[in-house]
Amino acid sequence: MGDVVLLKNFLVVGAALFAIGLTGFVVRRNMIVMFISAEMMLQGVSLSLVAWSGYHGDWGGQMLVLFIIAVAACEAGIGLALILMLFKKSGRLDIAFWQEMREEGQPAFVDRNLPEERIEERLWPHLTPAGVEPEEQPERELHRSRV
């Protein structure tokens, strides 16, 4: 017998996770981020299922989540292989590139006001070099027995 308050809190968090994933799937155009958003929706559903499972004292919800994880693994494998192939064909991860597959007569989606990339976003993280550079020893290099 579970705790009603815990159940309600969990359901709300699961619903919020699902809704955020949905927003990401609809809004983002990078195929990989869309895929991550879909996985996030699965996480939200998993939270709800586990909450009901804990509340009822039944294993059913946890079993479903177990199979969700298995199916998500399959989905990720196939989806990422597909994304790789699409990238090889188009050279970009933009899902809008594939709008030429749309139905005949549909107007094309055109990007308006592309924002300029700002300078501070162009900075890449750089790693400080670690360790000591070995000293050069020419005589040892010469005497090395070559196999």
Add this chain to the structure above:
Amino acid sequence: MMQLPLLLAQASGAPAAESAAADGAANETAALSAAWLSNLACPLLWSLIVGGIGLWLLLPSAVGRFRRTTGWLLMAVSLGLLAAYLPRMGDTFHQILFWTLAGATLLGAIATISMRSPVYSAVWFALTLLTTAGLLLFQQAQFLAVATIAVYAGAILVMFLFVLMLAQPEGHTFYDRITWGPFATTFAVLSAVAIIGGMTYEITHLDDQLLTEHVAAGKPELGIDDGATHMAGLGRVLFSQHLISVEVAGTLLLAALVGALAIVIHGRPSRAAAAIRQGGATHG
């Protein structure tokens, strides 16, 4: 409650109560506005409004200098209001632990969909996964917590990063800075707000009495609290009631493996195959 007789009198069209009906209408509007005022004081409403604006500001299409800082502040306020709206747990320690984990989960999720670099998205998604695993521990789901970390964070996320490494064009790409336009963004944010608001309202107004009766009525055959240790209980149910599902899931994994290989190989005609084809052409 006071309005009910007056409303009934109005509905039956009692001629004697003309002035009373006018009074009733005035009272009714007063009551309605009072109800609206009490609605305005509801933390859920403000949480949704603030959260919607914050999410809109955080999404990659928004412009402006302080949009990120403002967006994150609004999201934090929104989460606090949502936490204030939900019912309290009995144990303060559990309450704090739960909301730390849940807050980290939701903020990580928002960061995942709002980051302009997909690598950062993947890393924030890892945070979401880890805190979700922590939440699963709350519900006696130790195995699922470990499986989430091992399979999702360990395998699927690393695969995402591999694909990003293989498929990421040079530098930042323009399609990570834009969305499908302002209409689509607004629509998506509004639908998310509607889902969260509707679900939260429905969930918090669930009938506790009814829930308890449901649980008492449907006692599971093999329950979680049957005394067996967690793994023993899980394994017993998994390999007795769900044996065929396990087999099907295994077959599905194999099929996915073969399918992924087929997709990758199909897109890349091998040189050996081309040479064989050419050789066959010359011989034939």
